[in-house]
Amino acid sequence: MILLSGCGGGSSPMVSSQPVSIVFNGNYEFAAISQSSPANNFFLRGFLRNNSTGSFDIPVSDVNLTNTCLKGILSSLIATLSGKVDSGGSFTLKLTAAPSTDQMNINATISQDGQTISNGSYTIGRDCADSGTVTGFAVRPFTGTYKGSVKTSSGTVGATLVIDTQGSATTAFGSFPLTGSVVFTNTGICDPTLAGFFGTQLALDGSAAGASLSLHTAPNPEFVAVEISGLATSGTANTIQATARISTCIPPTITLTRQ
Numbered sequence: 001m002i003l004l005s006g007c008g009g010g011s012s013p014m015v016s017s018q019p020v021s022i023v024f025n026g027n028y029e030f031a032a033i034s035q036s037s038p039a040n041n042f043f044l045r046g047f048l049r050n051n052s053t054g055s056f057d058i059p060v061s062d063v064n065l066t067n068t069c070l071k072g073i074l075s076s077l078i079a080t081l082s083g084k085v086d087s088g089g090s091f092t093l094k095l096t097a098a099p100s101t102d103q104m105n106i107n108a109t110i111s112q113d114g115q116t117i118s119n120g121s122y123t124i125g126r127d128c129a130d131s132g133t134v135t136g137f138a139v140r141p142f143t144g145t146y147k148g149s150v151k152t153s154s155g156t157v158g159a160t161l162v163i164d165t166q167g168s169a170t171t172a173f174g175s176f177p178l179t180g181s182v183v184f185t186n187t188g189i190c191d192p193t194l195a196g197f198f199g200t201q202l203a204l205d206g207s208a209a210g211a212s213l214s215l216h217t218a219p220n221p222e223f224v225a226v227e228i229s230g231l232a233t234s235g236t237a238n239t240i241q242a243t244a245r246i247s248t249c250i251p252p253t254i255t256l257t258r259q
Helices: 068-076
Strands: 025-034 042-049 079-085 090-097 103-110 116-124 130-139 144-152 155-166 176-186 202-209 212-216 227-232 239-245 253-258
Touching (some): 068 090, 068 103
Antiparallel strands (some): 025 042, 025 130, 116 130, 176 202, 212 227, 227 239, 239 253
16 A cells, blocks of 8 residues: 655545556567577567456467477467466466477566567477577557668669558467558669559558568559568667569669658
């Protein structure tokens, strides 16, 4: 119990101090660094939430399976990730998948605002042994307008990417559906067959998981297919290091900045 007293000899009503649950519900990026080998580093990306009891789950939407121990757990592709968090932000997380007898345990702390995951560690035991550190952060929705440009041998290629919607994580893997459009401009014609391509708005759809996103056009007989994949440089998602697959006209990478 906390007693608040004021001036003039009076006192305020007594206020009960109760533990406040940390509320978080959104898109999260986990990065795990192995102590045994950089080849075993991996990511967990996707939906994270807690409920009134403090439990949460993260569907595994993006995992680098170069970690042989983790690959063994996920070989069945029917993985279960579950855990709990206390009012101080400490949480435990367990990843299991039948028929593997291995499991991964994560212990970490999430900040009171639910934005940062720190002081984390993971262990993979039983049949295969690996351990390391874990950090993470919440990722702001990607909705908005992004622009960027790169120089090529034939001119400057510009890109305006508009992400109109980021839906709820309803898929089994915890990714968030995206819809939007992109317009590419070019000051030179690097490929005559694409002369009508530049300056045309192309509809896109795809998904986001953690800091990563992937977008593509529907099959279109008039234009080459466009695929855009990228990784936000921080939880604000204001800058995306992207790869645009169109033709040799577009360099492999382009930096897109939210306007």
